[in-house]
Amino acid sequence: MTLKELSDMLGLSPTTVSRALNGYPEVNETTRARVQAAAAKHGYRPNSRAKGLATGKSMVIGHVIPSSSQHEMVNPIFGDFVAGAVKTYTEHGYDMMFTNADDTSIEEAYRSLFQRGAVDGVVLQGPKVNEHRISVLSKMSVPFIVHGRSTGVDLPYDWIDVNNKSSFLRATQFLLDLGHRRIALINGLEDMDFAQRRRDGYLAALAQAGIAPEPNLMRSAEMTEVYGHHETRTMLALDDPPTAILISSMISAIGVRRAIDEAGLQMGRDVSVIAHDDDLSYLKNGQDVPIFTATRSSVRKAGEIAANMLIERIKSPDAPTKTRLLEAELVVGRSTGPAPNRY
Structure with a gap:
C-alpha cells in the first residue's frame, strides 16, 4: 500500500497521514490513533524518501x-x-x-x-x-x-x-574485599574519556584502602586480545606479580586468560580477573554461569x-x-x- 492509497482510504491528505505517523504534535491524538491503526492493519510502512518530501527532512x-x-x-x-x-x-x-x-x-x-x-x-x-x-x-x-x-x-x-568511574570503583572494591592488594589495571587508551573515568574509579578504590598505585601495574593501549595477552604475560613475570587484574574490555580479557593459562596458573584461583562486558551479541560471557566476573552494561x-x-x-x-x-x-x-x- 502506498501513502496516497492509505490517505485516500482515510479521507485525509498525504501530508496529514505522514505527520501522524511521524509523531508531529500538530496532529490531534484521535487522528493519529486512527492513522496508526489503519497503517498497522494494512501493513503500511512509510518510505523514507516520501517521508522526507512530506516533512522536509532527509530521514x-x-x-x-x-x-x-x-x-x-x-x-x-x-x-x-x-x-x-x-x-x-x-x-x-x-x-x-x-x-x-x-x-x-x-x-x-x-x-x-x-x-x-x-x-x-x-x-x-x-x-x-x-x-x-x-x-x-x-x-x-x-x-x-x-x-x-x-x-x-x-x-x-x-x-x-555508562557510569564508568562508579563501575570500576566497585569492581576494585570487590577485589579488595577478597583480600587482593596487588591489583593491576589493563585499560583502554587513556585519552579516551571512558578509560580515564575507569582509571579514576580504580585509583579511588585503592586510595580508600590506603594502597599506593604502582605504575608498573597500570597499562593503557588499544583494547585488543594481543594487548591483553602481552601485558599480562609481562606483569606475571614481575618479581611480585599481581594477584588480580581489572580489564576494560572482554576482548582483552580473552588475551589475559590465555596468558594466565600459558603461565601454568589458574584464573580465579591464582589470579583473579574482572572485565568490562558490553554484553555483545557475538562475544557472550559464558552461558548459565559467567566465565568472567564483569561489570556489565549492554x-x-x-x-x-x-x-x-x-x-x-x-x-x-x-x-x-x-x-x-x-x-x-x-x-x-x-x-x-x-x-x-x-x-
Whole structure:
C-alpha cells in the first residue's frame, strides 16, 4: 500500500497521514490513533524518501568515522551499538549513513552533511577527554548526541554514557574485599574519556584502602586480545606479580586468560580477573554461569536509547539538554576468588 492509497482510504491528505505517523504534535491524538491503526492493519510502512518530501527532512541519521579510528568499523562494540541504533531508526522510519573524514577536516564534513540536507542528525561515538567534535557541532546548532562524555568540554549537550568511574570503583572494591592488594589495571587508551573515568574509579578504590598505585601495574593501549595477552604475560613475570587484574574490555580479557593459562596458573584461583562486558551479541560471557566476573552494561541497549534521544532532539531542537547515565551491573563469575597466600 502506498501513502496516497492509505490517505485516500482515510479521507485525509498525504501530508496529514505522514505527520501522524511521524509523531508531529500538530496532529490531534484521535487522528493519529486512527492513522496508526489503519497503517498497522494494512501493513503500511512509510518510505523514507516520501517521508522526507512530506516533512522536509532527509530521514537519515549520520555516523562520521574519523580517519584515526577506522578500526571502529570492525570493532564488535561499535557493531552492537549500531545494531541497537538501527532498530530504533527503523521503527521511526529513518535510514542510516556512514561517512569518513580526515581528522583535520571533521568540521567541513559535518557542515557539508547538514548544508546538503543529507542528514537530520549525527551520532558522535568514542569521545576523547577533550573532544573538539562536540564544540564543532554545538557551534553549528545541529541535532547530535554523544555516546559517552567529554570531561574537558564545558558545554551543554545530549549524551548517554555508562557510569564508568562508579563501575570500576566497585569492581576494585570487590577485589579488595577478597583480600587482593596487588591489583593491576589493563585499560583502554587513556585519552579516551571512558578509560580515564575507569582509571579514576580504580585509583579511588585503592586510595580508600590506603594502597599506593604502582605504575608498573597500570597499562593503557588499544583494547585488543594481543594487548591483553602481552601485558599480562609481562606483569606475571614481575618479581611480585599481581594477584588480580581489572580489564576494560572482554576482548582483552580473552588475551589475559590465555596468558594466565600459558603461565601454568589458574584464573580465579591464582589470579583473579574482572572485565568490562558490553554484553555483545557475538562475544557472550559464558552461558548459565559467567566465565568472567564483569561489570556489565549492554552497548546495544545504549544504541537504542541514543537513537531515541537523537530523534527526540530532531523533532524538538529547542528542548532542554537531555543526558542518560547507565549503571553497570557487577556480575560474579568463575574468574575471581580470594587472594592466594604466597608466603
